[in-house]
Amino acid sequence: MQRVLLRTLGSILLGFGCVWLLLMGYLAMTPQRRDPYLEILPRVEEDFFEGNVNGAVNILHSDGSPSVQYTQMVRVMSSSVDTLHEYLTAKLNLINRLIEKDEDKTSIQGHLYDVLREGREQLSHMVTGMKKLQESDGFHTWRQKTSRDLGALVQRRLQFLQNPEDCAKAKKIVCTLDKECGFGCQMHHLVYCLATAYETERTLILNSKGWRYASDGWETVFRPLSNTCTDDSGSSRAKWGGTNHRNDTQVIDLPILDIVKPLPRSLPLAVPEDILRDLRLVHGNPAVWWVGQLARYLFRLQPKTRNYISGAARKLNFHGIVVGVHIRRTDKITTKEATRHELDEYMSFVEDYQQMTQFSRPAHLPRVYLATDDPDVVAEARRKYPQYRFLNDLSTSKSASEETRYSEASLLGIIMDTYFLSRTNFLVCTFSSQACIRINADTSH
Ligand SMILES: Nc1nc2c(ncn2[C@@H]2O[C@H](COP(=O)(O)OP(=O)(O)OP(=O)(O)O)[C@@H](O)[C@H]2O)c(=O)[nH]1
Ligand SMILES: [Mg+2]
Structure with a gap:
């Protein structure tokens, strides 16, 4: 019963996540203001999780009855899903009416920003709650x-x-x-x-x-x-x-x-x-796990390759929470094999991740491992996003150019990039590149 509920909550959250991500695409920066519609949003309050964030929630009392903490958590999660739904419906209807009335663009954008900000914040709380509930079933170990x-x-x-x-x-x-x-x-x-x-x-x-x-x-x-x-x-x-x-x-x-x-x-x-x-009991996508196992056997590194990667890990200071970004350019774009996606599109997912996880990991700006075959992307990232620390070995990106790609130096570079990206906490890349699909399989076990 509780798993059915978790699954349902998960699907609803995913649905809201998609609506929210779609809205992201339409917006430009506007000043922040209070949203009067906020009143109807009950919060999954921070103090609700206090003391629980690092420990599992007890589901059962010793007499077999459900614990108060667990029961409350399920109720709060369930009602915050309902109210987020109501909030989104009310706000989107309002926005629709404003568009029909040909209202001022700034006012419409203001409402869209409310939805984004509030949706993102509420979702981040709910994701934390979901994680706690999932862990609390006692089967984690x-x-x-x-x-x-x-x-x-x-x-x-x-x-x-x-x-x-x-x-x-x-x-x-x-x-x-x-x-x-x-x-x-x-x-x-x-x-x-x-x-x-x-x-x-x-x-x-x-x-x-x-x-x-x-x-x-x-x-x-x-x-x-x-x-x-x-x-x-x-x-x-x-x-x-x-x-x-x-x-x-x-x-x-x-x-x-x-x-x-x-x-x-x-x-x-x-x-x-x-x-x-x-x-099936331990992985949401068995086929990906299986490919990951085959890849694990194949990609056993020679000691010298391992040393190369360990040296790079020290040089780049690769540790802690890292978001991975793979941006494929050069021939992929010039031959029109795939659509070009701007750096900002990738970074908006990095920002979302940071927002969504800030509740469980307070004040943590993730570092970004940036793998690309275009060194200009690295310069652009450092210029436009000074608040992030980008981990990138520029000589690797340079060696991935079409002229030098098929060389031993470049080979070590793509192995290193694949290795580090597979060890990141969150990965942003496009499935139009097999390099990205490869990393996904590697990450999955
Ligand atoms: N070091 C490094 N090399 C890269 C990177 N992206 C692409 N490359 C190089 O470019 C090659 C791209 O070829 P594939 O691995 O087949 O991937 P793809 O061309 O993106 O995808 P498909 O053509 O659909 O197979 C890689 O194998 C690398 O040699 C990167 O982020 N880092
Ligand atoms: Mg190719």
Whole structure:
């Protein structure tokens, strides 16, 4: 019952969040003033959470009855959702009437700003309340442990698959790292190869000599996919044909996803059936978690890559609460592959995050890890947003230019950016770049 309520509250909050974000797009700065409609908004007051913010709320008394604190919290959350709904309806109707009457633009903007400010503040309180309620069900530790255990299980299985005792007899599936695209896209290619290897219970052999990012191959920066079996030879060999992986053919060559026929069963959103039940209990998007686990196995760093990242972490002072922003420019925009989004659009999400979390983390201006292939974006960010601290290694952004992108230095740069972005508390990026999608999968476990 309480979970149904939480889920319902979550959907309502999300709905309001969307309305509020839509409104954001239309506004320019106007002076602040008191909103008379505020009277109808009861607050999820700060002192209500006092003493609870760092500790879990008790749901039950020892006699099995619900605690007063928990019951009140549910009621306040529920009524603040209702009243926020009433407030938004009243204000939006008012704004609509003002527009119909052709009222002065400044007055309309004033009301829109009220909605934004109040909506944002109220939502930030409600998000904190929601988090407390979610944590209070007592399963937090269980979820964390189960998630860790499932991750370890999958990694053990991949280790087993990738390290056969006798490589000369092992069934293999071969992938080549020669897809003509960037790092993000190539990593998706590898994830698809490893998922297919898992599905077919074959060891994945990676041919990466002559890789466009590092001619010596994968192991220049990442650990080998196997300690016992990296040789693609075998007694019989065939191209992927959909069923031949089930027979005795020892080596199967897997083409790139764009031309593979028939499609492997393991393509997203597939998840191994035997872990799905538990996974659903600990993760909202099992398919993303699963891809994250495959990526985790693939992207085990060589010690020198690890040292490079540790050095950068010290230099950039990467710690604490950090918001990640990935801004893809250069060829993505010049070839009109995707729409250009201005820095301000990204930063408005950073500001929202800061506003939404300020209640649970008072007076904390987040630092922003800014990854981009355009150094001008970094200069613009520092000029326009002096109140934020931007973490960025300019030489990395410079090396991501189209001229120098396919080099070892640039490779270390994109690995470092992916690594740091995956460790941020909140990520702003566009799904028109596979670099961003890659990071999302990495973040999810
Ligand atoms: N260091 C660094 N390099 C970047 C960044 N953004 C893009 N790049 C470089 O540009 C390449 C972009 O190619 P992909 O990884 O395929 O991603 P995409 O071109 O955005 O997306 P698709 O073309 O749809 O696959 C990356 O692999 C990097 O080499 C960034 O933020 N940091
Ligand atoms: Mg590309």
